[in-house]
Amino acid sequence: MSHSAEARTPIVEVENLIKTYGAIQALKGISLKFYPGEIHGLVGANGAGKSTLVRSLAGLEHPDSGEILVHGVPTVVQNPSAASKLKFAFIHQELNLVKTFTAAQNIMLGSNSPENKILGNFRRVPPVVKKVAQRIGITFPLDKIAGELSVHQQWLVSIARALVNESELIVMDEPTGSLDAEESSRLLQVCKDLASEGVAVVFISHRLDEVIEICGRATVFRDGAVSAHLGRSDLTRERLIMGIVGRAVAPGEGRGSQDFSKNRIALDVQGLTRGRSVKGANLQLREGEMLGIAGLVGAGRTELARMIFGADQPDAGSMTLFGQSYAPRSVSDGMAHAVAYVPEERRAEALFLHLSISSNLHAASWQRRSSWRMPWVSQRRTVQDAQKICQDLGVVMRADGAKQPISALSGGNQQKVVIGRWLQTAPRILVLDEPTRGVDVGARADIYSRIREIVATGMSVIVISSEFEELLECDRVAVMSSGTIVGDLVADNVTVSNMLALCYA
């Protein structure tokens, strides 16, 4: 959807924006323009400055210097409501919908439309909502409760809300982050339609293929500065990665060519079933093997992993662990059998955001740290050990960093800390669920090389990922679809197209 946007006047023009927090320069003079009718990609590592820029436009941050011009007029965006009066809309990954309201109510929420001023029938769907819904192809009933909608549908509701407010600039942060391939492509189509109607869409994503597919232009951030402005013709994966990392990264380098079929079976899963999400899954993991589980969102991978860990219990089926029957009744039971699980939703399920890095690192192993069978832990040793583990895992932080809150770290470093937490429990089996979600490209490669190091110690590792390219790192890949394992790929058969083929088979 490349338009000759340059001819038009930009909706928003950012000139030399600078923002510093203490000693850290978050924005080092950013300049860019958003034109009507274009899809503009923003890519870059976490902490590269994308979100600070967006927060400045949203009125959540106030830049130290530089200008924001809206339709050519220098403007100070004081606060979020000022941003919405400027007809900017921001849709974040968390999707701030009121779960107990209907889709229509959510769409009308905060709207200045006269429809909103009357306390009418709550189930009534205003005509303006119907019109917008039609425009972006909402087919589900608008009086459905938002909490019952799928993530894809919730995105459509959020976009509809932006359109009811007649937004001219819509910023979407990782819109396809938790969607499956088909839903993603439908959402991308909506983006294209919006752009063709003259809306400026700002598309923030780690999924470079999608950026390449739909964006007319892209701006790449690195360390608070713009490292590349890419037009349609030079928008390639290589250029994007060069811009993000500053060097080229080749995927799949760490792949071993070892044959594991003679190794002892570490974990044998037979006919595991739970609810409607997992239906008779069979899986074998061999000692020292790195097994990938591919699948689309909703295939039941997380649910399977949680049963292996003991966080949920199966309705049917059985497991054996190194030849012993294994039926964990709880997380601590799973841990007692030396099984570890790094969950998918890092912020919600793994991090203690305002606790220190050290506390986050030791969260699963305080019991092990206690001395003389007493519930007593040494603060000095705890912090020293944390410091050392962080060093070993390559966590980038201040020298005395283990005491600072984990919220000060980037997503990739936070993930390393969570992995470190489980390494301290000396697991025999480590399950990593979407280990690179919300992690930038450079740190992704790093995390996989750490996983490789862990596997090299003889541990058996399962990696669940929706980024099939990352699974090329694995020794073997099992593909899960609709609650069962539908295929097993080894050696040369481990390719993205094979994984996709099995997913859609």
Place this chain on the structure above:
Amino acid sequence: MLAQIAPVSTKMTMTGKETRAPEAVNRRVLAFFARYGTLLVLAAMIVGFGVASPNAFLTERNLVNVLNQSALLAIVAGGLTIVLVAGQFDLSFGNVLGLTGILAVGLHQSGLPSGLAVLLSLAAAAVVGLVNGLLVSALRVNAIVATLATSTFVLGINFWYSNGAPITLTAGDFTSIARGNLFGIPMPIVIELVFLAVLWALLNRTVVGHHAQAVGANQVAARLAGVNVGRVTVVAFMIGAVAAGIAGIVLSARIGSAQVTAGDGYLLGAFAACFLGASVLRDGEFHILGTFVGVLIVTVATNGFAILGAPSFAQYLVQGAILAGAVALSTTSRRILGQTKR
């Protein structure tokens, strides 16, 4: 308020720096006050009262007296801090304070040795904490409702056991708990400092303390890290209740009698102290040292106004204002520091 959108006139050549600089300073000042403001309030009050009545307030005897007065509140608030750190809420400790006072005095009066009377009443307090914890963790009752219910239940027991009348000691060695000295330091202060030290160590140096912090920070993550969330919750409520129980015993020993309404003033005071403490040096987290500072602020305010001859209603006005101010300070600090973190 300012106009929300302020298109800058194109004629005025304004660099961003000129428009932003005052605000940056403003933020830094605000952040400073958020972090150290509570300590400044304490310092300002001590200086203020000291200047207002140097002969009465700033005497060694009165300062020891302030510490002595702070003892009960510090013990209660220390226990409440553990409950708050674990992410829970407790409204029952006021009546638990009354319960242990009545039980200890009543049992001692009826012939039990003081040690046994104290142990039995503390056990009763622990049972209340256990019930609170089980209601909240096993039966998933909202903590406010659960502890309000147990509080009412305990109040019923208090009235039942005491017939609503104060129980006065006529004999026995019970009062020595609060009226004695250790190395010249009044016993309540000794108990206060030792108890706070124990709670601090428990929270920061033991497995259960770290688990409590984890549960309070993110219950789902704590569960997935293998922490027994239910057990930690129960332990936190029991510590809170036993703390209130200790305070109840010290109080009744100090005044030589016990009554149903003994705990009334401590509910608000303890919450005020904990929330004030949450903004001491940290961005909105509860911690023992902070709670101690909060307790001192509440006590100094009460003591100072009493010395100045302010009427007793002023004490409530001041406590209420302090609590609101504390919460505002704590949330503001969290917001400001949260913003600068990104």
